[in-house]
Amino acid sequence: MQKLKNEGFEPIDTFVKPNTNNPWTFKEKMLLGLTPQEYMKQLVRNPFNWILAVIYAVGLPILVGRFIFGLGWATHSSYDYPWGLFLGWGLFVMVPLSASGFMLGTTVELFGRKDFKPIERLGLLNGLLGYFFAVVFLQVDLGQPWRLVYPMFVSLGPAAVLFLVAWHVATYLSVQVAELVPAASELMGWVKPKKFVRSIVLGLTVAGIILSTLHQGALGALFTYAPGKVHPLWYSSAFQWFHFFCSSIFGGLSMLIVVSTLSKWFLSWRCDDNFLKNLDRITLGLGKGCSMALITYFVIKIVALAHDNEWAYLLSGWGQLYIFELAVGTLVPLALFTTAIRSNRAGLARLAAFFAVFGIALNRLDTALITYNWKLYQEIPHWREFIIAVVLYATYIVVYRAVLCRLPILYTWQGESK
Amino acid sequence: MKKIDRRNFIKGSLAGGLTAAATGKAKNASAAGGTFGGYPDSMGVLVDLTKCIGCRTCEAACNKEQGLPEPDRPFDDYSVFDEHRHGGLPRRTTEGAYTVVNKYEVEGREHPLFRKFQCNHCNEPACLTSCFVNAYTKTPEGAVIYNPKVCVGCRTCMIACPFYVPAYSYSSPINPVVKKCIMCYDTRLQFGRPPACVEACPQGVMTFGKRKDLIDLAHETIENKPDKYVDHVYGEKEVGGTSWMYISDVPFEEIGFDTHLGPDPILNYVKDFLAIVPMVLCIWPALFTGFHLLATRKNANKDDSNKA
């Protein structure tokens, strides 16, 4: 696409075609203003699409196989290890990395920090897609996915933590869809929906904060059901929910930094000046938020160790993993973010964000899989499980890219904003 | 009934999360602690491990009573005792076997010790409290039963059960469900009859009766032969008490029992989180709307150069 742009191609950012009065048709909007032939050509030219093609060629049959032959065929889920990679990665890692939606909503709409406006929509989108695909992962993992709505309408178990997660994720998904209605409205030329959402945006944002605090925490609380199974270093009956909530703050913000960096590298044709020019400043701003959450998280982690007096475990092999996770996933990004802010180097903050994202992923996988059942034995996910997870994650990337190319997320819509 | 009260309370506080119709439940949250002994007249089984000879008759009886598939090896094949699952661990309950007997070689003991194992039918079952579609029921008779018609297959109950009891029929693509001992509720317990495995045992290892009587019996047995028995009734206190209880002449930790579970029901470990739910619901809206008003007023006063 960058090549096309250099050749004089102008991406759509307004209702009417350049130099005329004719509006873009829906089909043209979907094809990015290219002719079908041009569109196909740029698809084929992109090497990333070839990788995707291979992933789908190998992975789709296996994904279908999971529904034909059952979970026993596709995964190493067992009586001792009910949860595998689908939840370990798809739910427990994806959801905290998607906390950016409520963080940015809060910053811009609630605290009135309009200086973060250029990245607000990317934050919201990152949230929406992450949650949506967490549900997709869940659907692949559930034994009877067609009963997904049972906890809502058929048989309610309201005393269970997962009940809260189910309801909150469902409600929060609708909140996030609503928050992104303005973006879709601009592209499609709807006026009323956008106006309506603007009028309730404060309510949506506050709802987002409540729901996020509770379900991010609830994901941690799910593990408090297994005091003897999760390793004590990763377990804290009193602080588990707060660990998960607090780390989701820097997790979401760091993921946003990562995604904005990738957009800048690979989708710069779609970014407008308002986004590109402000990005370094915003990255450092987000980094400031991250470093505050990181330091809080670190302190609470240590407090939890002291509270349950778990120092002795640090000397074991599990302790080394714990120290590695905390050092590389928390202290390194903390140091990098602080240096970046002090010396005003956005590049360093981006590096820090990669470490923080890695740290979150490692922490959730440690809790859910790696140290789970530490007294029994360790389980390695089935290779089919890996492939299905890759297919689902690839789909997440494809959808993400498709939306970024079209909706006014990385650029500001020109023309009447009623 | 104290038990019901507390469960309703927690239901109330989480259900509050849905409607966001938060009322002042935060105060009650501290009351969510403590334990209670389950239904007063619930039945139970006392297993005297010293008597078990490892004949596997109970396994066979259970298989028949519950209509389970025929096992790979017949019930009179004792080589299963040397079978090991993943990680060198002994056999466990599966989708095809709701109860298993395992052999433990104990140094200094004349014969190996055999241990029968199945769902312990907890007074405050972790499986029940963790299930988000309420698939489990603790009946007044003491059984913890399961409704496969509503189960979504999230398998949280398997995560939560401290005894690693529930199994899941992973092999079924269309109708996978949880499989576990139901204390023969459908066919026997609800009519006041003892479970099939209990009745089948030729050695009288298991005694069926009211749980509270069984506790007395267990302590009496131990007191009468203090040199023989370990002074511990496993299941009397563990995770809030269980309907199935065990006495043994070998310390429990040596024969595959988890002795670190503690007396608190699993739900107690979750209550720290449950307590903050109503708090967040009450305080957050006011707090953040307040923040908004403060923040935007400051902005309005400043000459805001950023374009909105």
Ligand code: SF4
């Ligand atoms: S032993 Fe496990 S499955 Fe049985 S009632 Fe207790 S928690 Fe539930």
Ligand code: SF4
């Ligand atoms: S697997 Fe079924 S019974 Fe177990 S918690 Fe999930 S829905 Fe409930």
Ligand code: SF4
């Ligand atoms: S009580 Fe019934 S279901 Fe449970 S192990 Fe015994 S025979 Fe099987």
